[in-house]
Structure formats: C-alpha cells, structure tokens
Amino acid sequence: MVNGYEDIVKFNKDNLDAAVTAGSTFAKGVEELSREYFGFAAKSFDSVLEAGKALASVKSPAEAAALQTKLIRDNWEAALVQSRKVSEMSTVLFKGAFEPVTTRAKVALSTVAKAA
Numbered sequence: 277m278v279n280g281y282e283d284i285v286k287f288n289k290d291n292l293d294a295a296v297t298a299g300s301t302f303a304k305g306v307e308e309l310s311r312e313y314f315g316f317a318a319k320s321f322d323s324v325l326e327a328g329k330a331l332a333s334v335k336s337p338a339e340a341a342a343l344q345t346k347l348i349r350d351n352w353e354a355a356l357v358q359s360r361k362v363s364e365m366s367t368v369l370f371k372g373a374f375e376p377v378t379t380r381a382k383v384a385l386s387t388v389a390k391a392a
Contacts, residue, residue, distance in 0.1 A: 287387070294376035305369030312365060316358050323351065
C-alpha cells in the first residue's frame, strides 16, 4: 500500500514538474517573441523616417512614384521575412513548451495501459 502511495506522489510530482517546465519554457518563448516584435517595430519606425526623408528629397512626380514603388516592395518583403521568422519561432515555442506535458501524457497512458 505504501509503495502505491509513493508511486502516486511521484507521478503527481513529475506531472507538476512537467507543468512548471512547460510554463517557464512558454514564458521564455513569449519573451523572445515580444523582443522580436518590438525589434521589428523599431526597425519599421526607422524605415518610415528614412522613407519620409527620401520622399521629401524627390525632384519629380516620376521619381516619387518610383520611390514609393520601391518602398512598398521593400516593406512587403520585410514583412514577409518577419512573418516567416515569427512563425518559425512560434512553432519552436509551442513544440518546446508542450513537450514535457506530452511526455507526461504518454507516461500516464502507459501507466493506465499497464494497470488494465
């Protein structure tokens, strides 16, 4: 009987440890994602300032149109690159955060299967 109780306590402790590990991994990942978002926002703001300066220095409507086209293309490409990066970071974050919980779920299913 004592052995069964000790097994239950260990099982629950391992579950709690997995939840804590998952939570801290998730928190670190969210922190990294936040830094990435704010870094991109800062770069975007700098780009807007540079674009404004560049547009202020154009000498003709044709030059303005060409510059606007270039700015739109460059900003679109930067947004796509950033989107891919954030997507990859998010995938890594969720896989890493849920791995300890998934492992514990497998242990629980295995334990139930052995008991049955």
